[in-house]
Amino acid sequence: MSTADPTLPAWQRWAPDVSGGVATFALGVVEVRGNVYADDRAAAYVIVLAVALGVGLSRALPAAALGAAWFAGTVQVTSGAGAMLVEVLLAVVAFGCARWGSAATVWLSGLSMPLGVLIAVLWLDSDLVYRALELAGVRLLAETAYRGGDWRLPASLLIFALLATPWLLGLALRFLDRARRSRDSQVVAEAERDQAEEIARLREDQARLARDVHDVVGHSLAVILAQAESAQYLPDTDPDAHSEALRRTMANIATSARTSLQDVRQVLSSPDGAPPTDGRHGDLDALVEGVRASGHEVVSTEVGTPRPLPPELEVVAFRVLQEMLTNAIRHGRRDEPVLVERHWEGELRLEVRNVIGEQTAHEQETRPIATVDAAELAAQAGAGHGLEGMRRRLEAVGGRLDVRRRDEPGGATFTATAWVPFRSGR
Known part of the structure; x- marks a missing residue:
């Protein structure tokens, strides 16, 4: 060779x-x-x-x-x-x-x-x-x-030495060359591994950013859309009252858009995509109030004493409830209240329940009562960044998600339940 x-x-x-x-x-x-x-x-x-x-x-x-x-x-x-x-x-x-x-x-x-x-x-x-x-x-x-x-023994040793010395030298160089190639291969393999890890990290960062932007923009647009649609049902018997209600609706839309823009800027500038917070659990209340401002009736129940959460769990709870409310606004009926429950016993349990709109119920009227497939739900909720994004967020901190559709006498209901541990399971 x-x-x-x-x-x-x-x-x-x-x-x-x-x-x-x-x-x-x-x-x-x-x-x-x-x-x-x-x-x-x-x-x-x-x-x-x-x-x-x-x-x-x-x-x-x-x-x-x-x-x-x-x-x-x-x-x-x-x-x-x-x-x-x-x-x-x-x-x-x-x-x-x-x-x-x-x-x-x-x-x-x-x-x-x-x-x-x-x-x-x-x-x-x-x-x-x-x-x-x-x-x-x-x-x-x-x-x-x-x-x-x-003379035979010394002659034999002399001839053998003349042949064995270069043979051993060649063998030594052969093994040294093999060791060098092995080291080079190891260096290349380590470089490829580091590159693969870097690519995986970048993809994970990209996926996280996509989830955060989806959560912020999707929720804000759903709220803005609900507020804009509510303007169609403002009573016009009193022109002055109608104008005042319309101004309040437009002000709410502007506030929602401004808040969404601030949240997007914060997500893009923050390494962990944390929401802007003034208190630990107050932001969950702000999410609920934002849905009420859009014209949706929200019945909120809180059980137990609210507890402070570590920053990473606070982000998860905020984003998960945000996505739950977004889906409730997007797919729920306007004439039925959105039920929100927060339980602070053992671990934080978030539950959002709403009656599915007529079109969605008609599309799924033949579906049996069962846990909905996560991949299908993700496809329905924003190209893989909706419910699947919630599931990934929760699993990353040791939490879990359950999403169910039930056919009930009053109409089909959609219930999303998330469990957030008080300490991260990572």
Whole structure:
């Protein structure tokens, strides 16, 4: 497996390998031509060619380079050719196999070294070893071989060291490169994870902002619409009273619009979308009074002693009641009161009940008495930001939501109940 840059032209990728092979062949030819002891020059040239081929292929094709090295050794043993100094360059093949070869090539090259050394010391006689060692300049071993001493063990160790040292170096570089790639992959994975978390956070912030803007604008527009519609039913028997009532209605509309604009600005500037508050539970009363001002009759009941809520729970209670009242205005009958209950016992329980308008009741007259599906309710209540938004707000703090439609003798009713714990469950 070559490490050359794949974007380079083929001749540039192969140039270092070809240069190494050509240089090895040239050195081998010079050695053969200058070696007076070479009896079989044809076999020597074949060996030189095989060694040069192995050196040239050691980076791009390590397995083929290993085969060329074994071919050179086979020719040398079968022909009886003497050992040559150029064969030291087989260390390049050992390095290439360990550095760039496949797992099988690494194992085969590792096993080849002791096997090759064993064959060398068994098949080569002392004269051939003496000539090779003399050419290599290893005088001490040469004299030992010449005198018939025990030269095989030191010669074996020398040959093995010449092959094993570059092989181990290649293996070490291989593992270092693998560790570096692993670190790079880990860095990339961590960067992708951080990016995904950032995207998720931005999407959550976007969803929160959409819910808050929906709650504020949806509620205000519902109140404004109800006030505008109520103007149609003002009595016109007394022109002065009619004009005064119309002025009050327009003033209420302007106040609602101004309050909505302030709330939107506050939502866009606040990191948590908190509503503007003057007291902890007084804002819930303000929501109820705002619906009354729109012309809807509201019957509000409060059970227990109001308790202060942490800021995050105060926001949840405010937004949930706001959405409940918005749905009551939007889908309820104007001639029927909206029932609002607040229970402060154990946990804050908010309940809003209203009679469904004629059109809505007609559309759902075949529906059985059951808990309404949250996804369908969300689609009916503002593109996924209405009742589904309430449910998500409550679940985030350990609360819960129940929405039911019931067919009763006086007409179909719609009841939304929310439980807000006094302490956040996050």
